[in-house]
Amino acid sequence: MSHILKIAGRRTAVRHQLRLPGFWRFCGRQGVRGAATTATAAEQVAPEETVRPFQEIPGPKGLPFIGTALDYSPFGRFPIHTQLGNSAIERYKTHGKIYREKLGPGREMVFVCDPKDIGTVFRSDGRLPERPPVNSIATYRKMRKKPPGLGNLMGEDWHRVRSSVNKEMMRPKSVGAYATMQDDVSREMAELIQTVVRKGDSGGQVDNFMNLMHKWGLESLSLVILGKRMGCLTLDQLAEDSDAQRMISAVLEFFLYFGKLEMSLPFYRYFSTPAWKKFETAMDTMNSIAEKMIGEKLTELSKLEEPPQETDFLSSLLSQKDMTLDEAVMMAIELLTGAFESTANTLAFNLYCLAKNPAAQQKLYEEIMNVVPPGQPIDDRVLNKMSYLRAVFKETSRLYPTIFFNARTLTRDVVLSGYHVPAKTQIIMANNVISTLPEYYPDPEAYIPERWLRTESSAANVQAFALLPFGYGARMCVGRRFAEQEIFLGLIRIIQKFHVGWDGEDMKQIYKIFNTPDRDTFIFRERE
Numbered sequence: 001m002s003h004i005l006k007i008a009g010r011r012t013a014v015r016h017q018l019r020l021p022g023f024w025r026f027c028g029r030q031g032v033r034g035a036a037t038t039a040t041a042a043e044q045v046a047p048e049e050t051v052r053p054f055q056e057i058p059g060p061k062g063l064p065f066i067g068t069a070l071d072y073s074p075f076g077r078f079p080i081h082t083q084l085g086n087s088a089i090e091r092y093k094t095h096g097k098i099y100r101e102k103l104g105p106g107r108e109m110v111f112v113c114d115p116k117d118i119g120t121v122f123r124s125d126g127r128l129p130e131r132p133p134v135n136s137i138a139t140y141r142k143m144r145k146k147p148p149g150l151g152n153l154m155g156e157d158w159h160r161v162r163s164s165v166n167k168e169m170m171r172p173k174s175v176g177a178y179a180t181m182q183d184d185v186s187r188e189m190a191e192l193i194q195t196v197v198r199k200g201d202s203g204g205q206v207d208n209f210m211n212l213m214h215k216w217g218l219e220s221l222s223l224v225i226l227g228k229r230m231g232c233l234t235l236d237q238l239a240e241d242s243d244a245q246r247m248i249s250a251v252l253e254f255f256l257y258f259g260k261l262e263m264s265l266p267f268y269r270y271f272s273t274p275a276w277k278k279f280e281t282a283m284d285t286m287n288s289i290a291e292k293m294i295g296e297k298l299t300e301l302s303k304l305e306e307p308p309q310e311t312d313f314l315s316s317l318l319s320q321k322d323m324t325l326d327e328a329v330m331m332a333i334e335l336l337t338g339a340f341e342s343t344a345n346t347l348a349f350n351l352y353c354l355a356k357n358p359a360a361q362q363k364l365y366e367e368i369m370n371v372v373p374p375g376q377p378i379d380d381r382v383l384n385k386m387s388y389l390r391a392v393f394k395e396t397s398r399l400y401p402t403i404f405f406n407a408r409t410l411t412r413d414v415v416l417s418g419y420h421v422p423a424k425t426q427i428i429m430a431n432n433v434i435s436t437l438p439e440y441y442p443d444p445e446a447y448i449p450e451r452w453l454r455t456e457s458s459a460a461n462v463q464a465f466a467l468l469p470f471g472y473g474a475r476m477c478v479g480r481r482f483a484e485q486e487i488f489l490g491l492i493r494i495i496q497k498f499h500v501g502w503d504g505e506d507m508k509q510i511y512k513i514f515n516t517p518d519r520d521t522f523i524f525r526e527r528e
């Protein structure tokens with residue numbers, strides 16, 4: 001443990017030096033307004049006299065106090081689990097590309113559905129971009145006296161932690177080093193599907209396929225973050241009391257109640273509502289399993305005289321100079337618990353689009369066979385050669401987004417669609433609306449990966465900021481490269497072995513913060 005503690009002590013000192021002056025300089029109201037004046041003058045596209053005031057932004061009329069919150073209740077116009085994406089499409093049809101909506105006390109948001117406005121918002125990010133806080137998680141972590149986690153950190157604290165994590169997670173070379181490990185897990189996952197298909201009594205379906213996807217996502221993450229296999233990848237039902245199954249069940253429960261709490265009035269802040277109790281129990285379970293796994297890893301590391309040779313994310317984080325031990329552990333917990341569901345769902349959306357579009361699937365299969373013959377290991381250099389695979393991923397993200405909206409709290413005043421929007425306003429960027437508009441995507445309902453290929457004449461038409469599945473700028477998804485690499489590997493290993501079809505009703509997306517497939521009736525047929 002000695003070298004870990006030595007490093008941790010040094011980090012605490014660095015943290016205190018950085019924290020106070022920077023934080024107050026950038027978060028103080030005067031500071032932000034001051035910055036706003038200069039930036040606004042430089043960035044405004046319309047002369048000042050033509051800029052319309054904030055209050056004139058159109059939007060749905062709501063009730064006093066709760067605004068339009070009831071629209072999103074189970075009995076409202078847009079029940080949140082099934083209609084959140086549609087709500088923005090319908091509002092756009094009524095109010096246009098910018099609208100203002102109040103969803104409860106202190107929760108007024110401006111929705112934008114124009115790539116130019118989205119560009120303006122992201123370009124105004126500055127050095128310390130802010131997203132609206134995720135209140136339920138912040139409340140839980142405060143109650144348990146834990147650090148808030150990267151997603152909820154703001155100001156200089158966010159910048160310091162993010163800079164450390166970026167070194168390991170945003171550099172293609174660092175992330176590429178994990179590709180072979182992730183590929184091993186993906187190959188095993190495809191072999192499990194093969195075992196089921198070869199039994200011949202399932203008609204090519206894998207019972208509870210999404211559960212297999214979750215196991216694949218968790219196994220891969222634990223290998224990358226802790227350098228450890230969890231033993232999830234089995235066709236047998238995992239024992240109910242195993243860490244892996246408890247973690248998977250807790251994460252699914254967590255996302256279900258997380259979505260409910262974030263999109264309803266925050267009564268949980270005042271008393272323990274039934275939804276809050278479920279959320280709290282799920283968080284407790286996830287954290288205790290992750291803490292146990294991380295604790296075991298720290299004990300292993302403490303027995304080493306020198307830092308380990310093999311790569312794993314936690315060991316790399318611990319060797320960063322400007323992160324405290326608590327923060328490194330919190331970061332590992334956040335990644336281990338929060339990230340495998342999104343990759344699992346995204347892989348399922350990609351498979352579904354390919355199942356429904358056999359010509360695109362065939363084209364992808366041909367690219368895979370050209371670049372990676374079966375049996376050959378895959379590394380990051382191989383992935384870089386696969387342009388059709390990337391195009392499939394983008395086109396799926398357009399039609400079946402894993403996240404509907406990006407969000408920012410403005411750190412300076414801007415002009416959006418000719419309206420003045422002041423600093424501190426919460427902005428929701430509804431890229432899912434843009435995805436339905438023929439002015440940005442000819443034939444928007446069709447699945448056409450080719451529109452993303454640079455060689456096609458249509459490629460030039462896809463406007464910047466129209467599609468941003470991982471957000472944008474300094475605060476974009478820190479797991480983007482890991483997630484893409486993992487999804488690409490999963491897709492390659494499945495499509496290489498199987499023709500993927502679909503049985504029955506179309507898949508719909510259920511909103512639980514991340515979109516989730518409502519069914520998983522894939523049909524796998526082994527290729528000749």
Ligand code: HEM
Pocket residue numbers: 131150151152162334335339340342343346402403406407468469470471472473474475476477478479480482483
């Ligand atoms: C397909 C899967 C995923 C999608 C679609 C996704 C999408 C996003 C988006 C849209 C954001 C907000 C970005 C912004 O505000 O500009 C975000 C943030 C974040 N994501 Fe992901 N993500 C995925 C997977 C992952 C994975 C695998 C990890 C971790 C290994 C991860 C960790 C994070 C973290 C920690 C943040 C907060 C970053 C910050 O505030 O600095 N995500 N993600």
